[in-house]
Amino acid sequence: MPSLLLIRIAQKLAMLALLCACVPSSAQPASTPPAPFDDIYHNSWTVREGVPPVLWQAKQTPDGFLWLAAETGLYRFDGIAFTKYVPTNGQKLLKDGPITGLTATADGGLWIAYRFGGVSFLHAGTVTNYPATPAFSETIFVLTQDSDGVIWGASAIGLFRFDGKQWSRVDESWGQTISRVAHLKLTPSGDLWVDDSKTYYVLPKGSRHFQPTGLPNGKLDLTGPDTGWLSQDKVGLFPVTRRPDDSWTLGKQLLKENISSITHTPDGALWFGAHDGIWRIRDIDSYRNSPLPPGALQSMQKTDGLTADFVYALTVDREGSIWALTPNGLDQFRKTALTTVALPPDLQHSFLVDEGTSVLTGAGFSSLTPLARTTSRGTELIPAPLLTAGIHQIYRDPSGTVWINTGGKLARLNGTTLTPVEGPRTCPRAT
Structure with a gap:
């Protein structure tokens, strides 16, 4: 039995190989720094919260549990605690780990693939094991189920399928000899996409003949039946489009980045992980x-709170949340009703005035930018040379005029025009 030291060395070497596969590059010119997420709630878990070391994949089953494939076995996360899965009634998984691939089935089951061959199927508490055989002994690193219930597995020596009885290798009778699989993708329409490290082939739903697409290898995400995005390693992100003859074409490069994982959410945003964090482009198909x-x-x-800069796997759950795997843990990103709005950094001790379709912000202390208006289009600074003493009080009357007390002096704001107001020299005595 291998020593604990050898196991740790193997884990470190596996992670080092994964890190080296991602070469640094810049996602956006330095003159245009990326913006922070403004409508996303972020949560994270590390080893301190129970995350198992060296995660490879995460998949959600219909009951809502998140299952994690790890070097040390299969884990289940209920949103609070990470629990290593141990079958009941004396059953056992084929192996205790390492687990390299997972896929959830529509009926609530979970397929589990192991390093050096073999798979298990977990359904309603029952475990069915399929040990490695001479014809099925390779590591399966991606699993997916098509609309006919067939399970497909990607390996370094080719494509495998499970027809409900046994696993078999896809051979030339399927129209293409696929000697290895770099990426495997099932579309919502039921088409199976396979990347053999050179080009993509597609198996249309119901067909037994893989067809060439004309697209180069890379990480693929299809956002529609005729559109999608392809990330070529060490090159960048490109739009892809289906031609009338069913071949596909690569469009003009959108950005430069060595992307490690890519997916999209139901709201039309494209997410990708890289060596330098996690990235999002909203309404991606408009670009x-x-x-x-x-x-x-x-x-x-x-530096913003991500568990690590290298994000090597992404998955989308049934609520549209993103789960990101890093060398240090697990991160979750979900939409929130609140939107973060960036204000000028020297707007301290701010006053806020609701203007209906905008918000007026004012600095309580002396500031270079004492007054600003924020709308859905951004923040506009309002020239305010009269407010050198800062804002002591601010009020918007029913007509929409804003009145400002600055150091005992009165000013009136209409739109973006600030004018001084001469107050009474003496206050009348109350009666």
Whole structure:
């Protein structure tokens, strides 16, 4: 039995190989820094919270549990605690680890693949094991189930399928000899995409004949039946489009980044992980033929709270949340009703005034930018040379006029025009 030291060395070497596969590059020119996530709630878990070391994949089953494939076995996360899965009634999984691939089935089951061959199927508490055989002894690193219930597995020596009885290797009778699989992707329409490290082939739903697509290898995410995005390693992100003859074409490069994982969420945003954090582009398909404007590319790095800068796997759960795997743990990103709005950094001790479709912010202390207005389009600074003493009080009357007390002096704001107001020299005595 291997010693604990050898196991730890193997884990470190596996992670080092994964890290080296991602070569640094810049996702956006330095003159246009990425924006932070402004409508996302972020949560994270590390070893301190029970995350098992060296995660490889995460998949959610229909009951809501998140299952984790790890070097040390299979784990289940209920949103609070991480629990190593141990079958009941004397059953055993084929191996205790390492687990390299997972896929959830529509009926609530979970397929589990192991390093050096063999798979298990977990359903309703019952475990069915399929040990490695001479014809099925390779590591399966991606599993997926098509609409006919067939399970497909990607390995370094080819494509495998399970027809409900046994596993077999896909051979030339399927129209293409696929000697190895770099990426495996099932579309919502039921088409199976396979990347053999050179080009992509597609198996249309119901067909037994793989067809060439004309697309190069890379990480693929299809956002529609005729559109998608392809990340070529060490090159960048490109739009892809289906032609009338069912072949596909690569469009103009949108950005430069060595992407390690890519997916999209139901709201139309494209997410990708890289060596330098996790990134998002909202409404991605609106940029198929146009460059990214400033602020369109959002990101989070370790300095912002990410468990690590290298994000090597992403999965989307049934609520549209993103789960990101890093060398240090697990991160979750989910939409929130609240949106973060960046204000000028010297707007301290701010006053806020609701203007209906905008918010007026004022600095309580002397500031270079004492007054600003924020709308859905951004923040606009309002020239305010009269407010050198800062704002002591601010009020918006029913007509929409804003009144400001600055150091005992009165000013009136209409739109973006600030004018002084002469107050009474003496206050009348109350009666």
